[in-house]
Amino acid sequence: MKLELGADEVLATTRSVRRRLDLEKEVGEGILRECLALALQAPTASLRQDWHFVVSNDREQCREVGLIYQQVWTSMVTDQYLNTSAGKQGDPGDQGSWLNMMGSARHLAETFPDVPALFVPCISGRLDGVDAMTQAVKWGSVIQAAWSFMLAARNRGLGTCWTTVHLQREQDVAEVLGIPYNEVQQVALSPVAYTVGTEFKAGRRKPDESFVHFNGW
């Protein structure tokens, strides 16, 4: 199924979907491969394509990875963390949307073991202690493709959410998915599931004056 959204609509409405993931419906290999084919059209430095994409729609694998995610999230995001961090948000509007986002993040942590599919973009090689330019080349190559995967997913009625907390236990996730940890570095982990409803709105963002510098800083 394709939603046939316009490019601008896909760009404006590809949200971090956590509360509206359909945990029951299976995600077939065919649709995941369509998203991957589009992702692989992304640019890479020197056209090296030194990336890997691990995709799973195996419920048992998703469950094991999801449990690791859940354990890390629960250990990191305590009530004390939530109260302290909420206090640091600027105006009350910011605080409200931040707390709403954290509620959504908690929901994802609670339900991650039940997601029907997942996506893990990876870098070929490990970057520990590597210089900034090499880092930029490696991260800059894989992330563009990973985001393309998520945009392609949105246009097919699938929801995704870029997450990183599992990297605290990257090696454990590598073991579950058979990723050779010493040679391949994970960049992110996203659930993939059909969304409950297909309408999404543009997200709330700070005014662009705070960070857009047109014709110079």
Ligand SMILES: Cc1cc2nc3c(=O)[nH]c(=O)nc-3n(C[C@H](O)[C@H](O)[C@H](O)COP(=O)(O)O)c2cc1C
């Ligand atoms: C680098 C990065 C790391 C993130 N890590 C997590 C994460 O570990 N867990 C999570 O629930 N969301 C994570 N997110 C999602 C953000 O919270 C999300 O982009 C933000 O809430 C805005 O969502 P929206 O685009 O739907 O408005 C991450 C996003 C990025 C770009």
